[in-house]
Amino acid sequence: MAVGADAGVGTGAEVPALAGVPLLGSLLDLKADSLGTYLRAQHRHGDVVRVSAGPPGLRADLYCVFSAEGAQQVLASEAANFRKDNHFYEEVRKSFGNGLLTAQDEDYLRQRRLVQPLFTRRRVDGYAGAVAAETSAVVASWADAPGGVVDVSGQMMHLALRAVARILFGTDVETTAGVVARCFPVITDYVLARGYSPANIPRTWPTPGNRRAAAAMEELYGACDQIIERRRRDGTEAAGEDLLTLLAAARSSDDREFDADELRDQVLIFLLAGHETTATSLCFALHLLARHPEQQDLARAEISRVLGDRTPEAADLDRLPFLGRVVKEAMRLYPAAPVIGRKSVAATRIGGYAVPAGADVILAPWVTHRHPAYWPDPDRFDPGRFTPEAEAGRPRYAWFPFGGGPRACIGQHFSMLESVLALAIILRAHAFEAVDTEIPVSAGITLRTEGPARCRIRPLL
Known part of the structure; x- marks a missing residue:
């Protein structure tokens, strides 16, 4: 039984509810602006709020937890009591496979044991050259x-996809990047539509939406399966040291390996989590610096002082602390995973409130990262929030863009490495001025921009 999941938890206070409309509750508000709805819930009712959505008979009660202490309880101290059993994760699992993001219990533990050695700092640092090469190619384009204007949202999505595809697939990057760019938007839109709907028709019914998604999944799966089969057939010496080759060769302590389907599931999850999240961080780091020229100048001065004219390498991550703080502040204001869902196994208390067994529990980094108890003037862009002294003065889970606890993102170091090195190359080559000063966003599988994030660029080299 999870810590706190004891017979007395029912004595907690009743969770305050966000007012909705008759019959549908807050369903329309969540569909129109889920992030704004969660912010409003916290402002009105505090750190634990119940949000009801859907018609009678299909209504979902979401227990939203907005405090750093509550996030730590759900993700770390009581992690065993909060599982990825909700409807949304099931739709992700059915489309992108049962990889590290969605697997649970022994499946997850076995996958983590197999994959963990491939994400040590030393191994990840070896990908710095691929990041630098792909970034330089984008900058040259x-x-x-x-008109000297680029959409940093689309450009950073392209860059991050190229980088992760190159690291995963090596020489097969050209083929796979095109397939992913073509198929992922279709599949992710399909997952979102089904994941946020209170009821869905079977995937097997031949509706236009089902058929489009099935065709995209077939093409994507087929491309991955062909490369996996070729890796297994040709062996590691022919393929080199790309991540797929290492995954195919991975063995656990009981001498088990991934079968072909499991290997494809890992690849799909790495593609999903490895490019959309970093693209979001890069996009908004550039957007925020474009709106704050004084901070951009500080970042460029550090880049010039540390790098001069040479290509950045992995060791430079620790030599560029201000640029690292820029990335962290961009992740605070625009976390790539703005909402995290879990389902409680047993009744418990969070912040003094009773949360029943089987409850859908929502954590919202989007809200916690703007919580005035941890972040004075929370909407202001200020990289100084992430000096070592400032970080030491805040609760651990006031900032959790990579999740936390036993299921913390395995790719944290890679994300920071890619973001900092790519920004160093980009900012050394160009100055940025924001054209679009406000960028509407929404919560998809990851944070999504609703429209362009255009910047006017001025070459410096």
């Missing part, structure tokens, strides 16, 4: 930008 901006010489032809119409």
Whole structure:
């Protein structure tokens, strides 16, 4: 039984509820602006709020937890009591496979044991060259930008996809990047539509939406399966040291390996989590620096002082602390995973409130990262919030863009490495001025921009 999940938890206070409309509760508000709805819930009712959504008979009660202490309880101290059993994760699992993001129990533990050695700092640092090469190629392409304006949202998505595909697939990057760019939007939109709907028709019914998603999944799965089969057939010496080859060769202590389907599931999850999340961080780091030229100048001065004219390498991550703080502040204001869902196994108390067994529990980094108890003037962009002294003065889970606890993101170091090195190359080559000063966003599987994030660029080299 989880810590706190004892017979007395029912004595906790009743969770305050966000007012909705008759019949549908807050369903329309969540569909129109879920992030704004969660912010409003915290502002009105505090750190534990119940949000009801859907018609009678299909209504869902979401127990929203907004405090750092509550996030730590759900993700770490009582992690065993909060599982990825909710409806949304099931839709992700059915489309992107049962990889590290969605697996549970022994499946998850076995996968983590197999994958963990491939994400040590030393191993990840070896990918710095691929990040630098792909970033330099993107920067070079901006010489032809119409009117000197680039959409950093689309450009960073392209960069992050190219980088993770190159690291995963090595020489097969050209084929796979195109397939992923074509198929992922179709599949993610399908997952979102089903994941946020209180009821869905079977996936097997031949509706236009089902057929589009099935075709995209077939193409994506087929491309991955062909490469996996070729890796297994040709062996590691022919393929080199890309991540897929290492995954195919991974063995656990009981001498088990991934079968072909499990290997594809890991690849799909790495593609999903490894490019959309970093792309979001890079996009908003550039957008925020474009709106704050004084901070951009400080970042560029550090880059010039540390790098001069040389290509950045992994060791430079620790030599560029201000740029690291810029990335962290961008992740605070625009966390790539703005909402995290769990389902409680047993009744418990969070912040003094009773949370029943089987409850859908929502954590919202989007809200916690703006909580005035931890972040004075929370909407202001200020990289100084992430000096070592400032970080030491806040609760551990006031900032958790990578989740936390036993299921913390395995790719944290890679994300920071890629973001800092890519920004160093980009900012050394160009100055940025924001064209779009406000970027509407929404919560998808990851944070999504609703429209362009255009910047006017000025070459510096």
